Amino acid sequence: MAAGSRGFLKLSFLICLISIANTFGAAAAAGQWDILAEKSGGAGGNTGGVVAEFPPSCNRIECPGYSVVESGNGYEIRRYNSSVWITTLPIQDISLVDATRTGFFLLFDYIQGKNKYSQPIEMTAPVVIDVLPSDGPICKSSFTASFYVPAKNQANPPPAAGLHVQRWGPTYVAVRQFGGFVADNDVGVEAANLQASLAGTKWADPVAKAGDGGAGKIKYSVAQYNSPFEHSGRVNEIWFSLQM
Numbered sequence: 001m002a003a004g005s006r007g008f009l010k011l012s013f014l015i016c017l018i019s020i021a022n023t024f025g026a027a028a029a030a031g032q033w034d035i036l037a038e039k040s041g042g043a044g045g046n047t048g049g050v051v052a053e054f055p056p057s058c059n060r061i062e063c064p065g066y067s068v069v070e071s072g073n074g075y076e077i078r079r080y081n082s083s084v085w086i087t088t089l090p091i092q093d094i095s096l097v098d099a100t101r102t103g104f105f106l107l108f109d110y111i112q113g114k115n116k117y118s119q120p121i122e123m124t125a126p127v128v129i130d131v132l133p134s135d136g137p138i139c140k141s142s143f144t145a146s147f148y149v150p151a152k153n154q155a156n157p158p159p160a161a162g163l164h165v166q167r168w169g170p171t172y173v174a175v176r177q178f179g180g181f182v183a184d185n186d187v188g189v190e191a192a193n194l195q196a197s198l199a200g201t202k203w204a205d206p207v208a209k210a211g212d213g214g215a216g217k218i219k220y221s222v223a224q225y226n227s228p229f230e231h232s233g234r235v236n237e238i239w240f241s242l243q244m
Contacts, residue, residue: 053177055125055235057225062124062150069172074197076175077242084154085128085166086110087146094140096187100129103145106162111147115158124148126223126237133219172242173221174198174207179234182224191220191238203242210243 055063069077088106093099104127111121127147134141146166149157157165176194178186198204211219221239 053235055225056233057125057227057230057235062122062148063126063225064148070203072197072201072203074176075194075201075203076177077203078173078175080168080171080173082170083168084149084157085146085168086149086157086160086163087166088144089162089164091143091145092140093143094134096129096131096141096143099141099143100145103129103143107145107147110158110160110163115160115163117158119153119158121147121153121158122150124150125225128239129222131220131222172206172244174203174240174242176238178236178238180236181234182222182236186236187222187238190236191240194238194240198240206242206244207240210241 057063064083065081066078069079071077086107088103091099091102093102107127111123113120115121124147127145130144130146132142149165159165174194176190176197178190198207219241221241223237223239225235225237226233
């Protein structure tokens, strides 16, 4: 495939990903989880609670390696291997969509070679947005966007202004997987459903310890794996970190 075509596909992929749901910081505040958890799995034909499918895109592009520790009712516990990520500085914004756009284009510039080594980087999946919800719907939340660095670049990832390297040790996460194109309301609903699925399990306490954002706020991540050209077999995930 020509370099121009690869660049177009990468850009289209990243533009598609910025359609992630609007921020649900207010919904994530104390008292709102139960309301969201009662709702159905979201708009756009999505099906919630698919927790055991290996993301099909990871058969085509590189993804971080993990093993499944436990598959439960509406959740999956994973142990990710040590890995390296390139992450934006915190982005303060009312809108998840706007903050995601900012983060994705910083990462897109990075993989196109706008780094200190002028080195293009292969596309990987997923792109992960970490969210610390705000105190309310008119307050700014804090977002970061992270790109998984391919294995061949992890020993010496190119540095870049405004981005920093994160080196993960073995990492445990609770995951809820859902399909279709992510719609505006899906993220809050799916995160609330994951919270409800973990309640009463041995994983609830490790999630609470790792995800406490203060004042009843829950820190969480949104991961998306697919290009805009894939209409079937789409995989999206909500991640809660575990403090083991």
